[in-house]
Amino acid sequence: MSGRRSTIESLSNPLVKRMRLLREKRHRRAERLFLAEGLRIATEAREAGVLPAWLFLGPDGAGHPLAQALIDATMAAGGEVIDTTPAILSKLSGKDNPQTIVGIYAEPQATLADIDRDAAPIWLVAERLRDPGNLGTMLRTGDAVGAGGLILLDDSTDPYGVEAVRASMGAIFTQSLVQARWDEFLPWLRSGAGELVATWLGDDGVDYQAARYSAPTFILVGNESQGLPAEYAAAADVRVKMPMLGKADSLNAAVAAAVMAYEVLNQRRD
Amino acid sequence: MSGRRSTIESLSNPLVKRMRLLREKRHRRAERLFLAEGLRIATEAREAGVLPAWLFLGPDGAGHPLAQALIDATMAAGGEVIDTTPAILSKLSGKDNPQTIVGIYAEPQATLADIDRDAAPIWLVAERLRDPGNLGTMLRTGDAVGAGGLILLDDSTDPYGVEAVRASMGAIFTQSLVQARWDEFLPWLRSGAGELVATWLGDDGVDYQAARYSAPTFILVGNESQGLPAEYAAAADVRVKMPMLGKADSLNAAVAAAVMAYEVLNQRRD
Numbered sequence: 001m002s003g004r005r006s007t008i009e010s011l012s013n014p015l016v017k018r019m020r021l022l023r024e025k026r027h028r029r030a031e032r033l034f035l036a037e038g039l040r041i042a043t044e045a046r047e048a049g050v051l052p053a054w055l056f057l058g059p060d061g062a063g064h065p066l067a068q069a070l071i072d073a074t075m076a077a078g079g080e081v082i083d084t085t086p087a088i089l090s091k092l093s094g095k096d097n098p099q100t101i102v103g104i105y106a107e108p109q110a111t112l113a114d115i116d117r118d119a120a121p122i123w124l125v126a127e128r129l130r131d132p133g134n135l136g137t138m139l140r141t142g143d144a145v146g147a148g149g150l151i152l153l154d155d156s157t158d159p160y161g162v163e164a165v166r167a168s169m170g171a172i173f174t175q176s177l178v179q180a181r182w183d184e185f186l187p188w189l190r191s192g193a194g195e196l197v198a199t200w201l202g203d204d205g206v207d208y209q210a211a212r213y214s215a216p217t218f219i220l221v222g223n224e225s226q227g228l229p230a231e232y233a234a235a236a237d238v239r240v241k242m243p244m245l246g247k248a249d250s251l252n253a254a255v256a257a258a259v260m261a262y263e264v265l266n267q268r269r270d
Numbered sequence: 271m272s273g274r275r276s277t278i279e280s281l282s283n284p285l286v287k288r289m290r291l292l293r294e295k296r297h298r299r300a301e302r303l304f305l306a307e308g309l310r311i312a313t314e315a316r317e318a319g320v321l322p323a324w325l326f327l328g329p330d331g332a333g334h335p336l337a338q339a340l341i342d343a344t345m346a347a348g349g350e351v352i353d354t355t356p357a358i359l360s361k362l363s364g365k366d367n368p369q370t371i372v373g374i375y376a377e378p379q380a381t382l383a384d385i386d387r388d389a390a391p392i393w394l395v396a397e398r399l400r401d402p403g404n405l406g407t408m409l410r411t412g413d414a415v416g417a418g419g420l421i422l423l424d425d426s427t428d429p430y431g432v433e434a435v436r437a438s439m440g441a442i443f444t445q446s447l448v449q450a451r452w453d454e455f456l457p458w459l460r461s462g463a464g465e466l467v468a469t470w471l472g473d474d475g476v477d478y479q480a481a482r483y484s485a486p487t488f489i490l491v492g493n494e495s496q497g498l499p500a501e502y503a504a505a506a507d508v509r510v511k512m513p514m515l516g517k518a519d520s521l522n523a524a525v526a527a528a529v530m531a532y533e534v535l536n537q538r539r540d
Contacts, residue, residue: 044517044518047517048517133403137522137524137525140518140521140522140525141521141522141525142516143515143516143517143518144512144513144514144515144516144518144521145513145515145516146515146516167522169518169520170517170518171516171517171518174516174517209536209539242414242532243414243415243535243539244414245413245414245415245416245535246412246413246414246415246416246441246444247314247317247318247413247440247441247444248314248410248413248414248439248440248441250439251410251411251414251528252407252410252411252437252524252528254407254522254524254525255407255410255411255524255525255528258521258522258525258528258529259528259529259532262512262529262532265513265515266479269479269513
């Protein structure tokens with residue numbers, strides 16, 4: 001299979017109009033496509049074996065050797081490479097100063113059944129995550145600690161929005177990503193190996209460094225403003241808390257996930 | 271001294287127009303005032319002894335006992351309490367669904383000379399921080415680990431913008447905050463006790479758990495996309511790196527600061 005290379009210079013081109021709509025969640029859902037900006041993230045994707053269905057290049061987009069590798073790989077995989085204008089890149093990305101590369105990717109359709117839990121010692125699980133920056137940051141952290149992926153519970157923000165993709169710094173292409181309801185997740189978890197560790201602010205939490213973690217460890221963090229429901233925490237194998245020496249009673253959700261994930265990693269390194 | 275209580279219902283009220291401009295950095299600079307939303311953050315401020323010059327209350331704003339405490343304390347400190355409409359709160363905050371309380375606070379004017387470095391074992395230092403969410407999150411983490419405050423080097427994003435204040439979850443009122451140039455910071459640091467620990471991605475970084483930290487520890491993190499300048503890292507007492515097991519070569523700046531800060535705290539707890 002071999003792709004095409006074409007040129008689009010009109011802002012009213014139907015493909016541009018269609019792709020621009022991917023900034024809205026309902027259109028991403030309908031199309032099962034999402035947008036990622038920048039050579040760096042697109043190169044991370046390529047190295048993970050993921051290529052765009054459409055690759056939009058600005059006038060300076062093809063100059064870098066990594067861009068040429070991306071163009072070649074996209075064409076070889078049957079994708080379409082489109083030389084275009086800065087105005088169209090702005091329209092696609094919604095930014096005044098767009099990156100010189102915008103890729104349109106197929107949204108993975110993974111479910112819990114697709115997860116090979118033994119493939120990684122750490123998995124992140126977030127419940128009703130609201131902030132796309134936090135979501136992308138968790139994916140990025142997951143990549144760093146050697147996690148297998150991120151499981152989003154209940155009604156979390158869309159991981160394929162531009163802000164989450166950007167904050168992931170490419171980890172959206174390397175980490176598994178599954179969305180599930182708690183009522184699906186818990187039976188799935190209990191159907192195999194795995195320790196569920198809840199970050200918890202209640203009185204019965206144990207110090208996060210006192211607990212010993214066994215792989216695969218599922219690190220569960222709750223909603224940014226409400227934390228975890230008590231029922232979810234009660235179902236966990238262990239409820240842990242980090243020292244909080246100040247006035248505030250909680251950490252940012254992505255920070256809590258990272259501090260916990262590095263503790264689990266460090267125990268494995270010892 | 272005792273304050274006033276008044277009512278404003280007109281969107282064209284001069285005070286409303288003036289306060290609304292505080293969403294722009296240049297007006298914050300000119301007025302030396304900033305805006306913080308929500309009863310929770312205003313209560314954190316009150317408990318830290320910081321009261322607003324103006325306290326705007328929506329129709330439901332005075333119902334909570336903590337709101338009454340805030341009203342009383344604001345009046346007692348000579349501030350003005352203003353009963354107002356949801357439309358005016360929206361105008362002030364720039365949000366469609368504003369919180370029922372908006373406080374306008376005097377911007378602290380602290381400099382390096384005001385820092386009592388021995389007052390806390392940990393200090394966070396960020397260089398050219400660009401993202402207000404990261405900045406606020408660092409303040410929040412600093413509060414949690416018992417840090418003294420955050421020193422912003424060179425041209426960082428404005429810590430008094432609405433997004434940074436919101437992400438700090440009140441820590442903007444409890445952590446010291448100083449903006450300085452590197453050329454001021456380094457001589458100040460070397461004029462007293464203190465270990466400068468740079469998070470560093472270069473080859474000469476030591477594992478962050480292998481280094482032993484002594485108080486006061488100054489944790490230095492670099493710009494989100496470029497990291498620290500080599501010159502800054504070279505001036506540090508130790509350059510540390512966290513394990514990075516995946517494809518990416520760096521962590522989110524606020525995450526890196528938090529993972530480091532908890533390591534320093536944990537060594538002190540051992």
